[in-house]
Amino acid sequence: MSIVPRSLSDQAFEVVRERILSTQIPPLTPIRQELLAEELGISKIPLREALGRLEEQGLLCSHPNRGFFVPALTAVEAEEVFALRLKIEPDAAADACCDAGDDEREAARAALAALESASDADVRNAVTFNRRFHLSLVRPGGRAITTQLVERLHVLAERYVRKHLEPEGREARAASEHRALLEAWLARDAARVSRLLSAHIVSTLHDLRQQLPPADPAASAPPPRRRQRR
Incomplete structure (x- = not known):
């Protein structure tokens, strides 16, 4: 039985989620995908997958031509x-x-x-x-x-x-x-x-x-x- 390591998308999901929940990424802050991908040492493809999952969970929002951002507390x-x-x-x-x-x-x-x-x-x-x-x-x-x-x-x-x-x-x-x-x-x-x-x-x-x-x-x-x- 082989153990499948976590994907880059899974790892990025966990890192970004924790930053959102800990307010390291404050509300209404846009996600700079190029900079974040470079910081995490991954390409933008797995990062986009992670951001999409975070949007499904309600921790990110997205707008056309504006990308992802952290929603405000309401x-x-x-x-x-x-x-x-x-x-x-x-x-x-x-x-x-x-x-x-x-x-x-x-x-x-x-x-x-x-x-x-x-x-x-x-x-x-x-x-x-x-x-x-x-x-x-x-x-x-x-x-x-x-x-x-x-x-x-x-x-x-x-x-x-x-x-x-x-x-x-x-x-x-x-x-x-x-x-x-x-x-x-x-x-x-x-x-x-x-x-x-x-x-x-x-x-x-x-x-x-x-x-x-x-x-x-x-x-x-x-x-x-x-x-x-x-």
Whole structure:
């Protein structure tokens, strides 16, 4: 049996996705494909494939003759993403806590420990570990489609979670909510898991409503290209 190495497109996808989620590529920033391809040491063909996949995931937008750019954070998108999380994630975690075996319960404990360690060191990494912790709560039970949907929503939510954690004190509150959630999950208290996770998601969305400006169609468009003088 041979092991197929990751393609250049896969590797570029992961690198660019992390840069978007960590805001190394800020909102409304155009992707300079020539420069990025040169930096990554690949041709533009696998890079375009990676950018197309990122657009499918909602992490990039494209305009004719303007190429790809990172979309702005908007109240409209936050409302949609977090509303979908509310519909799926609390019940999924409640079901999973009843199905979790010993290995999966230990994985959830380890995921929270990693999140708390990352929170002390680097907020950027903490948001990635936050996603892993939440996924550890819905993965048991073998509901692959549900897990994939929750993961997709967390990827879309990640930039907003970073925004949410900017004010002082938010991280401590989130940590307290995570510990209470894990305690209920390990106790297999499905009703409490659903209630606590719903409250956790709602409180984040409430904070974001105060942080994000009202919807502005112009805010989602990339800056126009400057014409070069001849």
